[in-house]
Amino acid sequence: MDRIDLHVHSNRSDGTFSPAQLVELALQKGLRAFALTDHDTVAGIAEAMDAAAGTSVEVVPGIEFSTRYLEKEIHIVGLDFDWKSPAFAERLRHFQDSRSVRNEIMIQKLQHDGFDISMEQMQEAFGDAVCTRAHIARYLADQGYVSEIPEAFARLIGEGCPYYVPREKVTPMQAVRLIFQCGGIPVLAHPMLYHLAPDDMDTLLRELKKAGLMGIEALYSTHSAADENLVRLMAKQHGLLISGGSDFHGANKPDIELGTGRGNLRIPGHILTNLRDRRDHA
Numbered sequence: 001m002d003r004i005d006l007h008v009h010s011n012r013s014d015g016t017f018s019p020a021q022l023v024e025l026a027l028q029k030g031l032r033a034f035a036l037t038d039h040d041t042v043a044g045i046a047e048a049m050d051a052a053a054g055t056s057v058e059v060v061p062g063i064e065f066s067t068r069y070l071e072k073e074i075h076i077v078g079l080d081f082d083w084k085s086p087a088f089a090e091r092l093r094h095f096q097d098s099r100s101v102r103n104e105i106m107i108q109k110l111q112h113d114g115f116d117i118s119m120e121q122m123q124e125a126f127g128d129a130v131c132t133r134a135h136i137a138r139y140l141a142d143q144g145y146v147s148e149i150p151e152a153f154a155r156l157i158g159e160g161c162p163y164y165v166p167r168e169k170v171t172p173m174q175a176v177r178l179i180f181q182c183g184g185i186p187v188l189a190h191p192m193l194y195h196l197a198p199d200d201m202d203t204l205l206r207e208l209k210k211a212g213l214m215g216i217e218a219l220y221s222t223h224s225a226a227d228e229n230l231v232r233l234m235a236k237q238h239g240l241l242i243s244g245g246s247d248f249h250g251a252n253k254p255d256i257e258l259g260t261g262r263g264n265l266r267i268p269g270h271i272l273t274n275l276r277d278r279r280d281h282a
Helices: 019-029 045-052 086-112 119-126 133-142 149-157 172-181 198-211 225-238 270-280
Strands: 004-008 033-036 058-069 072-079 185-188 215-220 241-245
Touching: 004 058, 004 072, 004 241, 004 270, 019 033, 019 045, 045 058, 058 086, 058 172, 072 172, 072 241, 086 119, 086 133, 086 172, 119 133, 133 149, 172 185, 172 198, 185 198, 185 270, 198 225, 215 225, 215 270, 225 241, 241 270
Parallel strands: 004 033, 033 058, 185 215, 215 241
Antiparallel strands: 058 072, 072 185
């Protein structure tokens, strides 16, 4: 089967594999293509493309933006866009700045309550990676404040927890427009994780479609068969195409494998072909 994976993270954001290691793993898994969709950064794309040159694996340039809608964090994946565009780089800095400000406030709140954590310690631990809440969670686990990463989200830094700080309200529509304007394919990531009421999801999808949304992630590691069927119905109702990805993070999500998710994920290559055709004829 011609298999792909359109939602993958490297250690340039909150994954644990380098971009080059992802290419090696994709070759081992027999994937034809994967999209490197790090959070708010394209820093790993050049390395991944260089590693894939002359191999059977295509690296699709990608990104994942975190946005706010109805007080929920909504993720927009961008695929196959002009990631070297100066206009894109300028707008990307805005997304990165909003993340950095949120992280600094969150760390200050933790410090105030006696946690031994600082931005300097985070940089020492994780280098130049774009810092995410997953990095903070891993640091807290490594320092023994929690037993594992999910506990940090559940008790400390997840939405509704004492140290959670929302980001500046960049909307999902703004992220979609940015990807669309840079010649890319905007996709709503893992829609079932937001637990939006049906009417709210319907309104969101209508607004995103007007902004240029082309796809929705129906094939996803944690989706049940019922979830997938529901997302496929949403896609049909709103004239969207199906996308799919594992959301692979390496050791930060140890139960998720590249390409196959929890073991039964299969994303056929025609998914990417269909998305590109929709983009090229938009």
